[in-house]
Amino acid sequence: MSDLVTIDWPVLAPALAPAAGVVVVLVGDAALPRRGGGRWALPVAAVVLLLGALAAAAAAVGAGAQTLRTLCLPAPDGACLWTAGPRTSTLQAGILLAAAAALALLHDGRPRPRDRAVSATLLLAATTGGVAVAAASDLGSWLVALELATVPAVALVALRGSRAAAHGALTLLVTSLVSFALLVLGAALWLTATGDATFSADTVALAWADPQRRAVLVLAVTLLVAGLGFKLSLVPFHAWTPQAYATTDLGTAVFLAAASKLAAVAALLVPVAAIVGAGLDAPALVVLLGVPAVASLGLGTVVALRQTDPVRLLAWSTIAQAGWIVVPLTALDAPALRAAAAYALVYAAATTVAFAAVARTGARTLEDHRGLLRRDPLAGGALGLALLVLAGLPPGVVGLVVKVLALAPPVNAGVWPVVAAGVVAVVVGIAVYLRWFTVLLSGSGDRPAASPAGPVVSQRATRVVLVVGSAGLVLASALPTLLLDLLS
Amino acid sequence: MTPWLLVGLPVAAAVLGVALRRNDLLARAVAVGLGAATLLVAVLAWALADGSAVSAGPGLRAGELAVPLDLVLDPTRGALAAVVALVALAVQVYSTWYLETDDRYGQFAATVSLFTGAMLLVVVSADLLLTVVGWEVMGWCSYLLIGHWSRRAAARRAALKAFLVTRVADIGFVLGIIGLAAGAGSTSLSAVLAPWRRPTACIDAALADGALAGEALTACGAPDGALRATLLVLVVVGILGKSAQVPFQDWLADAMEGPTPASALIHAATMVAAGTVVLAALFPVFADSPAARWFLGVAVAVTMLLAALLAFAQTDLKRMLAWSTVSQVAVMLSAVAAAPPADGADAGLLHLWSHALFKSLLFLAIGWAALAAGGTAAMALRGSAAAAPVLRTGFLVGFLSLAGVPLVVVGGLSKEHVLVTAWDGAVQADGPGVLVLVALVLTAAVTAAYSTRGYLVLTAHVRQQPTATGVPAVVHGVLWVLVLLTVFGSLVVLTGSFAVHQVSALWMLLSVLVIGVGVAVALRGGFDRDPAQVLARRFVPVADAGLGVDLLYRRVVATPVLRLARLVAFVDTEVVDAYVRGSAVAxxxxxxxxxxxxxxxxxxxxxxxxxxxxxxxxxxxxxxxx
Known part of the structure; x- marks a missing residue:
């Protein structure tokens, strides 16, 4: 086998760790079905995820600027199925950490997940797919990994078992199937246009030079954007988002909002990097990326302004932030890739912290958070910081930094409609998040101090997520270059 | 180093004073002790000053602007610093008695120290930025001092009025200074003066060669005359405000609501006199700009005569002194306005020097007399000079000096120099010399009249002699020192600190004649009656109201500004905000x-x-x- 492909196991570690975790959990569950009521499954999965994150972070820091390759085929020369630069490795670490946070919230969630081993398996499987898609450079592994990242997530939503959850899962499933169909079609068209089964800049440039193949390539990108738009919750592929978030448990919601989004961004960056590498002057592609971005910014921000349920508000904010992630890509240049990745990571961290705070308080409406900063400084402070980062206001400086970074490429490229939409979204977005933030700050009013959190349960894992997430945001706000250097 | 010490000591006294304000004893020790140290440093600096010595400051660069923050010391500045420090020390010593029972003595003493530091900064500043800093700090301190008795509504209003009026005028000052500094690319005084001066020799040579005027100006790199005139007029506007000249004159009389020592400080050595110092520093440029000279000349000519007339008819003697300050500051500024470029502005500074001495003497003495008599109205103060021998002597010397009687006292000498300077300016006919000279002569007569009136009222024979008990010996001492300096202060011209010409006997004769006319007019009603009641009975109420200028300020400035503010607020809330609200609704x-x-x-x-x-x-x- 080593004749056919060369395998460098340590490079594969970020994907291998969760995959191995799946095997461990399944075998353990099969061998000892009743052991501790399956309580061990989630911690084991968390350890595995953290190990994978460690490996990915080590790759991001240790490799310097060079690209790690493995699974290389002997011919054609140099084609490697796994290609991970520092940006990819950092995104992988982000995906793994976000998945670990989702596990923590699943662990503390009430009611407890019915079958923890299954939950852990599904989550690990989806994470494996997300990590793999980030490094995939050929159409085949890219498609398979992307689907591996999606389908277990649908199952996770459905697993909750309630009628509403089943409804949400159905919407998610139907939309994801349509999207997958679009993706496969897009991949096929890409292959037709470029005649190459890998995402390679050279063949894209060749295809673009030929007018007939260019049309096919435009159509391929259209379908790929549409398919990934579903994963990213870009308007008009967003309809599942608020429903799925609101009907499932918060752990799964975090997975969808953070880990799954990072995976989608990583997947989107693969074809976009190929297009950027080709150095095309392609207004058609700018329009293809710009229209969903502008629509997401507008609709997501505006509707988020009307929400009273914190989870739905975060869902609509996810839609708006997905628009922000695509905003820099409309410039189709190299700094845009870094800006999109940085924005996605900061968004994922902030939204994870916000979900963890919501999980800790168990609030159903924004009003339930009145005076939270005084009642529960940890949850209130972390949530406040996360909201400020999302709004891009100091002291959440890193939110501002990534917003500026995201707007810089379109400004340089002169894509003014997108810039204008971004500016409007900043203004309205401040209203969205400050609306919640002022509730945190204000006095308790006539509301009794008791939070509607229900029975007091151990929330150690959630607390860890809150503390680590806030520390990360504070560190990134104090020294934004740390994050940006990782993505260079 | 010395100039920095000169500014630093009073500032340190202010900081310490604020820290120790709860303890009157410590606050007193700090205020008087550091005040004395300041005076010592100032006298030493004056004595040792030999030529102009620049002390380099921490040079900064603000973009294209160099900000060296230098200080400078020369004999003239040394003499001014010494008199400022002397008056400040006298005021501090006097306040320990005058405000003995005041519960906010500590704040008062600290503010006086800061005020002194700011004035000394203006005196020794060789950098326009430092000048502005001192200027602004003085404005702020004057607000605090005038409003010291803030429990009284009148004091609060007077403080606010002083602050607002001087602030409005300061708009001009700051704009002018910024313009001058920007034109030179530096805030250093010497660097500012050089490019704004007209290189006369070069232009004359070019004109002699047959070049046209415009070509000559361009060839010699002369500054834009209109721009320079505009900037200088703006600076002069600020100075008119701070020095309470027309049309900003009304705040100073109201400022009498402050404690008397504060009035002595504001009137004698700081604040109102600061404008003269600044203009003297800018004189080389100022002298080249006829427009600015005319502007200043007209303003001060009107002010000196108007203020003297108002002083004559005041029922309140403290307000009479206030109007006399307005008039005398106008005299100082008139020397700057009318002086020929070759002569320099030292005649005005000499008058500032002597005015500081006799005006502080008069204020401190009248504060004592008012305390003995129980009021500052002319009726109450009648005969109050009998409370102490030093008061009688002090009033005599002080009013002689105010009237400007030559040879006898300090004020007489300096006023002669101002007259001579104005005459020189009038002869050379390149500026408002004639106008200023006429105003000066008329003012001299009126000044003599109201000085006579003041002395008559204060030393009149009354049956019940007022007494002031418990006045400490040190206050007697302070007043005696001021009396001696008022008599012998004119010897300062022998030190050569002020570059002034000789005064001919003819001028002194003329002065005596004019003063004699004024005194004679004042004495028409005999020695026992108040000349104001004899000569200007119907003018008195109008003069007490300051010609109704307060009402004019309200009608012409306050009301339109408030109307405009309401209009802007309406436009903001109803028109501009409508779009904002509309976008929110949308x-x-x-x-x-x-x-x-x-x-x-x-x-x-x-x-x-x-x-x-x-x-x-x-x-x-x-x-x-x-």
Whole structure:
């Protein structure tokens, strides 16, 4: 086998760790079905995820600027199925950490997940797919990994078992199937246009030079954007988002909002990097990326302004932030890739912290958070910081930094409609998040101090997520270059 | 180093004073002790000053602007610093007695120290930025001092009025200074003076060669005369405000609501006199600009005569002194306005020097007399000089000096020099010399009249002699020192600190004649009656109201400004905000519509959206591509 492909196991570690975790959990569950009521499954999965994150972070820091390759085929020369630069490795670490946070919230969630081993398996499987898609450079592994990242997530939503959850899962499933169909079609068209089964800049440039193949390539990108738009919750592929978030448990919601989004961004960056590498002057592609971005910014921000349920508000904010992630890509240049990745990571961290705070308080409406900063400084402070980062206001400086970074490429490229939409979204977005933030700050009013959190349960894992997430945001706000250097 | 010490000591006294304000004893020790140290440093600096010595400051660069923050010391500045420090020390010593029972003595003493530091900064500043700093700090301190008895509504109003009026004028000052500094690319005084001076020799040579005036100006790199005149006029506007000259004159009389020592400080050595110091520093440029000279000349000519007339008719003697200050500061400034460029502004500074001595003497003495008599009205103060021998002597010397009787006292000498300077300016006919000279002569007569009136009222024979008990010996001492300096202060011209010419006997004779006329007019009603009641009975109420200028300020400035503010507020809330509110409403409506669209959470709707999106994107992509 080593004749056919060369395998460098340590490079594969970020994907291998969760995959191995799946095997461990399944075998353990099969061998000892009743052991501790399956309580061990989630911690084991968390350890595995953290190990994978460690490996990915080590790759991001240790490799310097060079690209790690493995699974290389002997011919054609140099084609490697796994290609991970520092940006990819950092995104992988982000995906793994976000998945670990989702596990923590699943662990503390009430009611407890019915079958923890299954939950852990599904989550690990989806994470494996997300990590793999980030490094995939050929159409085949890219498609398979992307689907591996999606389908277990649908199952996770459905697993909750309630009628509403089943409804949400159905919407998610139907939309994801349509999207997958679009993706496969897009991949096929890409292959037709470029005649190459890998995402390679050279063949894209060749295809673009030929007018007939260019049309096919435009159509391929259209379908790929549409398919990934579903994963990213870009308007008009967003309809599942608020429903799925609101009907499932918060752990799964975090997975969808953070880990799954990072995976989608990583997947989107693969074809976009190929297009950027080709150095095309392609207004058609700018329009293809710009229209969903502008629509997401507008609709997501505006509707988020009307929400009273914190989870739905975060869902609509996810839609708006997905628009922000695509905003820099409309410039189709190299700094845009870094800006999109940085924005996605900061968004994922902030939204994870916000979900963890919501999980800790168990609030159903924004009003339930009145005076939270005084009642529960940890949850209130972390949530406040996360909201400020999302709004891009100091002291959440890193939110501002990534917003500026995201707007810089379109400004340089002169894509003014997108810039204008971004500016409007900043203004309205401040209203969205400050609306919640002022509730945190204000006095308790006539509301009794008791939070509607229900029975007091151990929330150690959630607390860890809150503390680590806030520390990360504070560190990134104090020294934004740390994050940006990782993505260079 | 010395100039920095000169400024630093009073500032340190202010900081310490604020820290120790709870303890009167410590606050007193700090205020008087450091005040004495300042005086010592100032006298030493004056004695040792030999030529102009610049002390380099911490040079800064602000963009294209160099900000060296230098201080400078020369004999003239040394003499001014010494008199400022002396008056400040006298005021500090006097306040320990005058405000003995005041519960906010500590704050008062600290403010006086800061005030002194700011004035000394203006005196020794060789950098326009430092001048502005000292200027602004003085404005702020004057607000605190005038409003010291803030429990009284009148004091609060007077403080606010002083602050607002000087602030409005300061707009001009700051604009002018910024313009001058920007034109030179530096805030250093010497660097500012050089490019704004007209290189006369070069122009004369060019004109002699037959060049046209415009060509000559361009060839010699002369500054834009109109711009220079505008900037200098702006500076002069600020100075008119700070020095209470027409049209800003009304705040100073109201400032009498402050404690008397504060009035002595503001009137004698700081604040109102600061304008003369600044203009003297800018004199080389100022002298080249006839427009600015005329502007200043007209303003001070009107002010000196008007203020002298108002002083004559005041029923309140403290307000009489206030108006006399306005008039005398106008005299100082008139020397600057009328002086020929070759002569320099030292005649005005010499008058500042002597005015500081006799005006502080008069204020401190009248404060004592008012305390003995129980009021500052002329009726109450009648005969109050009998309370102590030093008062009688002090009033005699002080009013002689104010009237400007030559040879006898300090004020007489300096006023002669101002007259001579104005005459020189009038002869050379390049400025408002004639106007200033006429105003000076008329003012001299009126000044003599109201000085006579003041002395008559204060030393009149009354049956019940007023007494002031418990006045400490040190206050007697302070007044005696001021009396001696008022008599012998004119010897300062022998030190050569002020560059002034000789005064001919003819001028002294003329002065005596003019003063004699004034005294004679004042004495028309005999020695026992108040000349104001004899000569200007109907003018008295008008003069007490300051000619109703306060009302004029309100009608002409305050009311229109408030109207404009209301209009702007209306436009802001009703017109500008309407758009803002409209955008908010539109955003919320869009949010509502969006939420409404997504209410039906059905898979078919989601898939429909996806497919619509794909078709739309595909169409757009193809359209954009083709």
């Amino acid at each position: 955003t919320r409506a869009a949010g509502w519509a969006g939420a409404r669209l997504h209410r039906a959470e059905r898979p078919s709707a989601a898939v429909g959206l996806v497919l619509t999106g794909v078709v739309l994107l595909g169409a757009l992509g193809v359209l954009a591509w083709s």
